[in-house]
Amino acid sequence: MIKKVCVVITARPSYSRVKTALSAILESTGMELQIVVTASALLDRYGNVSKEIESDGFTITSRVYSVLEGESPSAMAKTTGIAIIELTSVFERLKPDIVVTIADRYETIATAISATYLGIPLVHLQGGEVTGSIDERVRHAITKLSDYHFACTQNAAENIIKMGEHPSRVFVTGCPSIDIANQIADYADLSFDLYKNYHGVGNPIDLSQEFVVSLLHPVTNEFMDAERQATILLETLNLTGKQVIWFWPNVDAGSDGTSRAIRCFREKDHSSPLYFIKNINPKHFLELIKKSSFLIGNSSVGIRECSFLGVPSINIGSRQQHRERGSNVIDCDWTEDSISRAISNIGKREYKEKSFLYGDGYAGEKIAHILNESNFGSLLTQKCLFIN
Amino acid sequence: MIKKVCVVITARPSYSRVKTALSAILESTGMELQIVVTASALLDRYGNVSKEIESDGFTITSRVYSVLEGESPSAMAKTTGIAIIELTSVFERLKPDIVVTIADRYETIATAISATYLGIPLVHLQGGEVTGSIDERVRHAITKLSDYHFACTQNAAENIIKMGEHPSRVFVTGCPSIDIANQIADYADLSFDLYKNYHGVGNPIDLSQEFVVSLLHPVTNEFMDAERQATILLETLNLTGKQVIWFWPNVDAGSDGTSRAIRCFREKDHSSPLYFIKNINPKHFLELIKKSSFLIGNSSVGIRECSFLGVPSINIGSRQQHRERGSNVIDCDWTEDSISRAISNIGKREYKEKSFLYGDGYAGEKIAHILNESNFGSLLTQKCLFIN
Amino acid sequence: MIKKVCVVITARPSYSRVKTALSAILESTGMELQIVVTASALLDRYGNVSKEIESDGFTITSRVYSVLEGESPSAMAKTTGIAIIELTSVFERLKPDIVVTIADRYETIATAISATYLGIPLVHLQGGEVTGSIDERVRHAITKLSDYHFACTQNAAENIIKMGEHPSRVFVTGCPSIDIANQIADYADLSFDLYKNYHGVGNPIDLSQEFVVSLLHPVTNEFMDAERQATILLETLNLTGKQVIWFWPNVDAGSDGTSRAIRCFREKDHSSPLYFIKNINPKHFLELIKKSSFLIGNSSVGIRECSFLGVPSINIGSRQQHRERGSNVIDCDWTEDSISRAISNIGKREYKEKSFLYGDGYAGEKIAHILNESNFGSLLTQKCLFIN
């Protein structure tokens, strides 16, 4: 019997973290792939990754609009409520044998609750990581609602087991986003024309020269600070005179603050070499990072993909504070001074060796393989089995 | 500054498990009590415990209707979504300093998500217990979303810590429902007239003679079986000829099945000494149990309160399978044969000594004391601290 | 091209008022029938008409749970909000060419709003009637949202046109419920065994002797009175000693009051010849009415079907106050005295001639014919065309 595997994608980064697994599931003969796209993954303001999913050749089974506009903590909570209502209808109709949820964004718990209450086995990608912030609570809560766990790192898998999950249900596969990094790891140059393919704003930069990539997300429980942080980073980068490609943030409480900071900055100073892009194909994104002098911001990309690619990375503030990291990362605080110092120091670093901390480049295939081979018929009813 | 403590009550049993804590919070000078009543706790079909809360002298701050009728797994999921939307509005308006959520019913995770996303410290009563079924997943997921934990047993507290919660935030207080048992533990006789106070159906029984109390809940992930199980228990009890007080179930997927079984039974046979009651004051309920020969069914009351009161209890099926229990409990399966045998055996048992497994009778005061003394200002952002 | 016609059924009475049209649409070669069942039409407590729809040989395309439990005005409003959210998803998925909504229950406006905003032509059955109560507002509001109107009476059609709808879009078809009456109009006796087919409560009566049918609905904007009214009618009927078949009410604010009155009555007096039935096949229902001495209550059945069948009818209170009526109806007030007097008077009446006021028995075929022949491609954008 063909297993129906339903993968729910809620945001642009989630897609990168599951894309190669989607391909491997599609290629499998034992599984049927259902792709549900929801939340910011459908919205133009946040790069509408659904278009990219389709242009990558995948068929979207169902689109679920769930974002209550307002970008406040209250709207986040209510968005989760709406998503539960809508996803429950979708799962009832699609009748998947397995639901796959990814990582820890606030809406992902909606997927977990709908699948749990409908009695559909739930698979969680990227559980067990320790990062701080509300995301961490949500991530561990999803772990406790899940039946199978595909962890990125050995450490994460151990955490999941320590939280009481049965070791036979916990697998270290690495992160599928590293698979994409692996595919471009040997490129000497960009395979695409940035300005032809992507419609950004700001001042185009010369990609044959040194440039920096900036990637900043608002921190969920510091949402008042989003505008201030974006302004600090913009001003500090501006002072260095370096060429910068800046990627726009995801939907989140506070993302409007980031956007406002960018708009203010652009109105003030049109001459600095900063170019702003809203959404980009993940492969192209990684090619740019690979070619950049370093990544700066607070994205996990600086820790995950950059470690695999050997690209130096400046990580600012608390967002990634507890995440396991390789030797490519320099941490600093949210002051112009601390950031400037990190930029000076990183200039002196050499490119790093590939690290396999977050995967060896074959996570997607491993995930599809285990999904295909496992018998998901019987749910574990006991979720707190301590191995002492 | 006065701390605003908001307690969310979603069902009749939850009220018993927090009632003495409510009184102690009210009496405290440092705290203001906000009571939010929602889900089945507001519905006549499920005993409308909100009326009892008020007749006990508490003021209900907000009523939140959230139950989507249908009593299917899908309706349970959507009820949770609706509750998140509605409770978020309530918390935004009441601006509590602390939100308290109780146990593990499916709607309680709505309280947890709303409080978490609004950044309000979350206190969980009755976490860490190991019971199987979907309830267990929900319970542990709430643990991972919570900031403070008031566990009923030493074992439960250890489980919470093993799941990565910081020991400084985990307290063993016992269960407030035991406090109520404690208040009536020395009564020699019933303090109330059952038939004057409560409007049940069926054939009234003689409470001066031996009688049995039956308390049956549909099992969340066996919801198709609810009608069959109720029928088995009704028929088996009927055959014994024993006098029975039967308490109606809570709202849940399947509770309609239980109700249907009861209606069918009543239409068939009006003469057997079974009396059906829908809702009853918790103290009166415990007096009846204390006076009964034994409790039968699948409620945790048979394990918790009965152990404290020293009342023998027959626990049927899987619903309580992993719950810690004292020597007052006999387990059996969902067959007439197995149940009949348990009834014969329990007849030979003697009354048991009080056990303090689930509390010493002062849980409410302890909870109020700790809430009052603790500084909830700073949330722990890291939720996975393993003490190895 | 095949026209997809989506009929939304929200309650038991709505089904009777569209059933023969469903059959005629199914038999048509130019149309595909989509049946969406929602609200109380799915709930056991209200007779779950969805089972009957299926046993009549129809396929239900989609089931939409939407009732927020609580039976208060607030729950009615929120149920409408939930229904809009859910029906919008269903219409988006089913992509009907036409949506059909029936009559005036509070949830029907949800169908109208979802279809309107999605730009799907909306057909309204049973608009234009003048009845008072909130229902009337909802009915006329739906008229203003609709594209095509199938009215039951000439008067109703004229009202629709007076409200500004274009006469070319307004048709007098009669009510499909009359078609069912027509099918049984010539039966000399019951074609079924009531007690074998239907599981009621109360005391079975002798159907070979004279009996009365009672049909009472809570009045939407007098919902506090539901219990009182039901009690008055029960007590008054009890005093007459007449045999009574009593049909349980629909879901509505107040229906719990009616249920409570019935339960109280039954507990008090088990000997009177009243038998209570929860749901019944519409054809069987009409056979019972045809065979009864008279109908009593506040249902429109007393006015519509009874006029066609020539059955006398006592209409109590304001619920039907403005509805057009034939000579078979006696009106009275909500006092025991007024009701008793009406019962005495109706006893003296003779059976009436068939009246075609509410249809000639071929409404379903006419509706299907017009739907099939009409071009629904272009919506009228102007909705207020006064023909002076």
Added chain:
Amino acid sequence: MIKKVCVVITARPSYSRVKTALSAILESTGMELQIVVTASALLDRYGNVSKEIESDGFTITSRVYSVLEGESPSAMAKTTGIAIIELTSVFERLKPDIVVTIADRYETIATAISATYLGIPLVHLQGGEVTGSIDERVRHAITKLSDYHFACTQNAAENIIKMGEHPSRVFVTGCPSIDIANQIADYADLSFDLYKNYHGVGNPIDLSQEFVVSLLHPVTNEFMDAERQATILLETLNLTGKQVIWFWPNVDAGSDGTSRAIRCFREKDHSSPLYFIKNINPKHFLELIKKSSFLIGNSSVGIRECSFLGVPSINIGSRQQHRERGSNVIDCDWTEDSISRAISNIGKREYKEKSFLYGDGYAGEKIAHILNESNFGSLLTQKCLFIN
């Protein structure tokens, strides 16, 4: 007894159409004003008129986030569903004696349904107008749900009565937006500094020279055309070389299309004298219009306020096609040619006399006066009283 009057504001234009009535209610001694702000009126993307409401000295009683992001017809429908759920909670809590809803935007029907089902008398401003498009259906449906009607024009009032509303409940007050126009009607010059007060984008223009004001809304049931229409207007205006102040559209299906067109235009050509503003105080807005050579677009402002102010206005396309208009309006189609011709013709026109078609400048006071004097205690239950 003080009457509690709850006014629900869902969008920027609604505020202008009720602002002077709010002031007059506040000044009244017999009424307490409750202001509920919801939908796009709370969102930064649509000018967040809630900030302006507060800076005008009003207190916002409740904020209700209801917009489901997606800007599709489906999201519009679901936004209405969410708004019903949320507004019902708000009305239950605030217990107003009267609810006031304004005009015809898709979310306004949520206000009408919540108030209707809760039995609160509903007052509708700006009913009875004939405009075409979905808005017209919604407007008339709200009329049928309302108890009192404050119409802008004599014609509109007659339409309301023709639709069956009782003449004693229909008042011609004029539109409060004209009151604001009246307040600035005698200004010779701008009372504020546009660039200091408002942060727009594009090329600032010289306001001491001739300029044009453009105001374009996406048409609800042509939402695919929004981008195309905006592009046509931008390009046509660009070719004229005229100075233009362009006001950003409201939230609506299609508003993203308009925004996209503006962004594209701006990226292509930075030199043309077009300045884009997102939100502006209504009084300042009208001062700009008064000072402009003419208004162009498809807003009702060109028809209402411009007629009062005597400013010429070019109205493009079908959005206002059936609205009553004065001699200041030239209509044209959505082609560059037709628009260009209208621009040439309007240049030759002279300023017009004030027309009182949409009010004499004292609508707010009249509305407050009637609200204050009327007895809203008893709802009319019959809503279809034809005066032939």
